[in-house]
Amino acid sequence: NYNGSASVPNGIYQNIHTGVVNNCPALTLSVSNSLLSPSQPVFIGSNITSVCTAIDGYSGATVTSYQWYKNGVALANGEKVSGTTQSTLSVSSVTLLDQGTYQCSATNVDGYNSTLSSGVQVIITDVMVTSQPQNVTNVLPGRVANFSVTAAGASSFTFQWQYGNGTNVPSGGRYQGVTTPTLAISPVAGEDNSSVYVCRVTSPSGNTTTTQPAYLILASTPVITQQPTATLSLTFGQNASLTCSANGLGPLTVCWTTPPGITPPQSRQYDGYDITDTLVLSSVNTTHRGIYMCVVTDSRGTEVSSMPSILGVIVPTPRSVAMATLSLGIFTCNPNDGMGGATITSYQWVKNGVALSNGGRVTGANQATLSISNVMPQDQGLYQCNVTNVDGVTSISDGTTLLAIDPAIVTQPSAQVVLPGNTASFSIGAVSVVSGGGGGSISYVWTYSNGSQLAGNRFQGTNTSTLTISPVSVADNGTSFVCTVTGISGAYVTSQPVSLVLATTPAFTTSPTSTTRAFGDNTTFSCTGVGLGTLTITWNTTSTLPLPPPTTVQSSPYTAVSTLSLGPLSVSHRGQYWCTVADSSGRVAVSNVATLNITGMPFMVQSSSSIQANSGTGSTGTSPQQSTMPVVTPLPPLATYGIFGALAALIAILMLVLLAVCCCCCARRDRKAMHPVDDTKEVTYNMTNLLALEMMDDTDGSTAKPHLVSSGTAGIPLSASEGADTPLMKGEAALAPQSQPNAPLAKVPALDETKEPAKASVPAPNEDRATEKMETNLERSSDSDVTTKL
Numbered sequence: 001n002y003n004g005s006a007s008v009p010n011g012i013y014q015n016i017h018t019g020v021v022n023n024c025p026a027l028t029l030s031v032s033n034s035l036l037s038p039s040q041p042v043f044i045g046s047n048i049t050s051v052c053t054a055i056d057g058y059s060g061a062t063v064t065s066y067q068w069y070k071n072g073v074a075l076a077n078g079e080k081v082s083g084t085t086q087s088t089l090s091v092s093s094v095t096l097l098d099q100g101t102y103q104c105s106a107t108n109v110d111g112y113n114s115t116l117s118s119g120v121q122v123i124i125t126d127v128m129v130t131s132q133p134q135n136v137t138n139v140l141p142g143r144v145a146n147f148s149v150t151a152a153g154a155s156s157f158t159f160q161w162q163y164g165n166g167t168n169v170p171s172g173g174r175y176q177g178v179t180t181p182t183l184a185i186s187p188v189a190g191e192d193n194s195s196v197y198v199c200r201v202t203s204p205s206g207n208t209t210t211t212q213p214a215y216l217i218l219a220s221t222p223v224i225t226q227q228p229t230a231t232l233s234l235t236f237g238q239n240a241s242l243t244c245s246a247n248g249l250g251p252l253t254v255c256w257t258t259p260p261g262i263t264p265p266q267s268r269q270y271d272g273y274d275i276t277d278t279l280v281l282s283s284v285n286t287t288h289r290g291i292y293m294c295v296v297t298d299s300r301g302t303e304v305s306s307m308p309s310i311l312g313v314i315v316p317t318p319r320s321v322a323m324a325t326l327s328l329g330i331f332t333c334n335p336n337d338g339m340g341g342a343t344i345t346s347y348q349w350v351k352n353g354v355a356l357s358n359g360g361r362v363t364g365a366n367q368a369t370l371s372i373s374n375v376m377p378q379d380q381g382l383y384q385c386n387v388t389n390v391d392g393v394t395s396i397s398d399g400t401t402l403l404a405i406d407p408a409i410v411t412q413p414s415a416q417v418v419l420p421g422n423t424a425s426f427s428i429g430a431v432s433v434v435s436g437g438g439g440g441s442i443s444y445v446w447t448y449s450n451g452s453q454l455a456g457n458r459f460q461g462t463n464t465s466t467l468t469i470s471p472v473s474v475a476d477n478g479t480s481f482v483c484t485v486t487g488i489s490g491a492y493v494t495s496q497p498v499s500l501v502l503a504t505t506p507a508f509t510t511s512p513t514s515t516t517r518a519f520g521d522n523t524t525f526s527c528t529g530v531g532l533g534t535l536t537i538t539w540n541t542t543s544t545l546p547l548p549p550p551t552t553v554q555s556s557p558y559t560a561v562s563t564l565s566l567g568p569l570s571v572s573h574r575g576q577y578w579c580t581v582a583d584s585s586g587r588v589a590v591s592n593v594a595t596l597n598i599t600g601m602p603f604m605v606q607s608s609s610s611i612q613a614n615s616g617t618g619s620t621g622t623s624p625q626q627s628t629m630p631v632v633t634p635l636p637p638l639a640t641y642g643i644f645g646a647l648a649a650l651i652a653i654l655m656l657v658l659l660a661v662c663c664c665c666c667a668r669r670d671r672k673a674m675h676p677v678d679d680t681k682e683v684t685y686n687m688t689n690l691l692a693l694e695m696m697d698d699t700d701g702s703t704a705k706p707h708l709v710s711s712g713t714a715g716i717p718l719s720a721s722e723g724a725d726t727p728l729m730k731g732e733a734a735l736a737p738q739s740q741p742n743a744p745l746a747k748v749p750a751l752d753e754t755k756e757p758a759k760a761s762v763p764a765p766n767e768d769r770a771t772e773k774m775e776t777n778l779e780r781s782s783d784s785d786v787t788t789k790l
Helices: 642-673
Strands: 028-033 041-043 048-055 063-070 088-091 100-108 120-125 127-131 136-139 145-148 150-153 158-163 182-185 195-202 208-210 214-218 223-226 231-235 240-247 252-257 268-270 274-281 290-297 303-305 309-314 320-325 330-335 344-351 369-372 381-389 394-396 400-402 408-411 416-418 424-427 429-431 443-448 466-469 479-486 492-494 498-502 507-510 515-518 523-530 536-541 551-556 559-566 575-582 588-590 594-599 603-613 625-634 691-695 706-710 713-717 732-735 746-749 778-780 786-788
Touching (some): 048 100, 127 195, 223 303, 231 240, 240 252, 252 274, 268 274, 274 290, 416 424, 507 575, 523 536, 536 559, 559 575
Parallel strands (some): 136 214, 231 309, 515 594
Antiparallel strands (some): 028 048, 048 088, 063 100, 158 195, 195 208, 240 274, 252 290, 290 303, 330 369, 344 381, 381 400, 408 429, 424 466, 443 479, 479 492, 507 523, 523 559, 536 575, 575 588, 575 594, 603 625, 691 786, 706 713, 732 746
16 A cells, blocks of 8 residues: 555665555644533532543544543543543542543554643532522612522522622622522612622532623602593593502602693602602583693603593583473473582573573573463463583483373472481472463372372372372382372373382481580480491490490380480590491491580699798708698589588588688788787788697696697697797787797787786887787687687
């Protein structure tokens, strides 16, 4: 085989050897990893397979042997390693020790050894991010933004979310889950726009990896989160409301665009990110028809408009019903436009199709009420009312025929809705007209609408213009009645059927009423409830006293009467009182509120009450000054004492008042009559506590022992040290304030009943000073005590 050719050129060859000339080219090697691309981590416990590919021009057919190396060291087959001398190397259950650079070499049939192949870097790890956090874009302020990461490798990991600059995200507040796989930011604020977040994941062995950065991008404009109603159709006179909700960087400003002719409301500003604004339109009319939009502007000046809301105002076509009072010739046109005639702009009455005008006996031809006075036979005909609404739509009533007939129904009876047990009344208005005007006698017969007669005492006035049914029962619900009216000519006419409907909600026919009562009186509140089934009445109050049990009587199957009795009344009874009634189905009604006022509350006067004010310090021993004055305190409620206790308290009050008047008079007289014995002494009077001097009668002429007597207090004798320097002789009296029992008593000369008061010889520089008389009536008791009588 010469250069691969099957033929050999002609010629002379020497040294011909039998054999195969290989002439193999040099080998080129490459290594690939079947599991991962080069330089990517491999989890602990995984199996890796590396393939060594020899490139020799013959698909590796010339390779006779392989050798695998790790970090430049030849590998040998072992427990986890196989194929070290083959083209495919396998390593099972890798650990961190298996980490390194893997290469291979090959030898061809000529014994040519290749150089080492380029290596595959095998990185062994126990942590790897399998799901990167994603960007959160177009998020609204005030909402929640979530970033999540997923890791694999070890059984557990430690997570730490960080800003893009590597600073840890603070835990708490708006940030939740900063050490978990999911970071939640709530609420998103304006400063969060374009912020960057990464998560650092660490395995128990300390291996760490960091995720790729994720961005938080806020919405560039405000967002309308709730659009106003797209189409709103209202009836003339109704109220309308349009609501718009938005989100954006606050503060947010909201304004409304309105149709021409409607003044838009002033714009309103709201703090925060989520806002709601409502436009209210009252009593809509045709001017309100049109398009309304809500415009929201954020703090950046960026605005967004809501979808248009189209408001339609429906003006119903009026349907008129004309009614006539024939004896007076009065026709009333009631346009049925759903708004009580609010949409009607004009009226025109016609007779037999001819428009009427005011004049003579006709008035109100262009008003809702047409009047024809002194009805004549020529007034007979068909009367109709043309009405025109704000949209220019005209409608004509069916009309009412005026005939000189006997009789005619002027007012039809109307349906009644009443509570069971109450009274229902139906009334009809009718006249009897004769030729040329005037009136006549008519008769009435009330029956069921099916013609059956009304029987029983519950039905009153069956032959009058007013039918009364009392009491109304449950069986009457939905029953209809008619009235047949007969004129003097014998002609008759029957009214329209009228229904009796029972009310299903309980109610009060009588409620408690406000009242004013005197202190100590008794009073009662009562209420009457009506309804279906068993009724329960409960009393309520704002007063501080617990309510006594009321008296409740179910006077009929549909009526209950409850009475609350209070007394004797005190100040604690003041307040508001009301009651509630509940029927057997649980429906509840509340009565009116009554107020109870209390007047004439008594007060008690206490004497001997001292008001103290410190005038000195404790270190000097100065005692507080005391001012004795009356104190007025309210008496306890009379209910505490009962009737006799109340009378006794009133009598005691009268006696205290009388005593106080006497004390004031006597004290005034004593001040005029008193003459001081010594200019250096003063007599102190306590105007509240009345002092009496009790002098013990000493028949042997010894010094009398003074006693201090006050109201409700036994006599207080002076001690041996008190007044020792100025002993009191017989006939002298001593006075001292009760509030200072230890003060020395000032001397006052005693008076003899049979003698004029002696003038006191007082060493004063003024000899012209006049002395005053002191008159004292003394009475001696059986035990010879001398009492100063006031």
